[in-house]
Amino acid sequence: MGVISGQCYSTLGSYNKPFFSSQTLRHSTPFSVSSPPPRLRTTISCRAVAAESPLTAKVGLKDFIHIDDFDKDTILKMLDRAIEVKALLKSGDRSFRPFEGKTMSMIFTKPSMRTRVSFETGFSLLGGHAVYLGRDDIQMGKREETRDVARVLSRYNDLIMARVFAHQDILDLAKYATVPVINGLTDYNHPVQIMADALTMIEHIGRVEGSQVVYVGDGNNIVHSWLLLASVIPFHFVCACPKGFEPDAKTVEKARKAGISKIEITNDPKEAVKGADVVYSDVWASMGQKEEAAYRREVFKGFQVDKILMDIAGSKAFFMHCLPAERGVEVTDEVVEAPYSIVFPQAENRMHAQNAIMLHVLGK
Structure with a gap:
């Protein structure tokens, strides 16, 4: 079920303006202390506005969590696009900026050089701005619940990428986010x-x-x-x-x-x-397995x-x-x-x- 929000209006005589608007307060006639204000009948009406549920709002957008979420044709099309855009960037052409004005949050509970630099650089080269969120910046699942992180970041960003330990964390981010979520690695997979x-x-x-x-x-x-x-x-x-x-x-x-x-x-x-x-x-x-290193060798x-x-x-x-x-x-x-x-x-x-x-x- 969608969340219902409201907009309220007041009616003073022939005026119909937002209740407590700055214009109403700024231009209202001042009343003297000696004479009481006239008794005006104020009517407040509210209009209900339906907001999209965070669990159903991701219409037409697709997360990238597992490779087999996509069919062969889609995978091959993405690879063809990678070849095309790579050639453009290699040529020195920087005119292709499809992410202009867009932002991405990058959540890292597992540190990485390649994942951070490749995502941040790639998003920047195509016109976007990436925000790095390290393990201590969020403490996802500890300081703040994963579902809350997903919903807050969705209101700031156009995209979320996460590199985490537990696979359930990426599933929860995708479930509650209203923007696409990309799996930058979990203990289960690395698509x-x-x-x-x-x-x-x-x-x-x-x-x-x-x-x-x-x-x-x-x-x-x-x-x-x-x-x-x-x-x-x-x-x-x-x-x-x-x-x-x-x-x-x-x-x-x-x-x-x-x-x-x-x-x-x-x-x-x-x-x-x-x-x-x-x-x-x-x-x-x-x-996460380094204590087993000697045994594994x-x-x-x-x-x-x-x-x-x-x-x-x-x-x-x-x-x-x-x-x-x-x-x-x-x-x-x-x-x-x-x-x-x-x-x-x-x-x-x-x-x-x-x-x-x-x-x-x-x-x-």
Whole structure:
């Protein structure tokens, strides 16, 4: 049900002006102390005005929370737009400013260099202004409820981006916000990263569809986003991880049930990488898991991406990593610096993919 607000008016003789308006007060005839004011009959009438419910107001606007919220055609259109706008920016042309006069709040309960700089720079280059809100600026869910944060920021901004720990936080922001919400990362998934990865694959391999992507390491939020992309676009996805560190079983099942891509979960990285177009790695202990780092280094022995593993993958394989990388742990320095490594074009494409996402959710 919508909230009802009211506007009230007074009627004094032949006048019909807003009650307590500055004009009425400024120009009313002063009364002397010796003579009482005339008894005028004042009538106040109120007009009810229906306001939109915050849960139904997001008409025609779309959040970007999970990749599989969109169909294949929409994903590919966003990637095409990313290529188009990237080329424009690379040319030095700064005339395309679709976000002129618009603002975005960026909520960070997890710090990040790439996420902050890529979103803030991209939004600025396209004419907008981004506001950084760190962990101590809001203390979302602690100092102030997430639903209240969503509703307040919606009244200031045209867009909200959030990088948080709990996936429920991004769901609650999207539920209560009346402006589009973009998932900058949660413990469950990282959709903007995978869009940047897909863009990088198109640039270097020529396609995502029909390719073979082999992820080596922990079955984390990056893996979940690859699985959700595989629910929409057909390709061969393999996750090679130690036993006990497999990705979420429901997400794996969802990708398999979609019947679009070939999905494999294995504990043998050497077999997994054979014939790969992309060998992909990430840190073994993500933010919030650092106390497990020493234990994980023992468990993950044999899952390091080194030159031997890349040689097994074959000469056509590229190496990708979402960064930051712990060189000498999940990947060797030699691999990061090799000619087949495309980790830095991949990092740059965070901005270009996110620009396309922002353009899409704002209907530009």
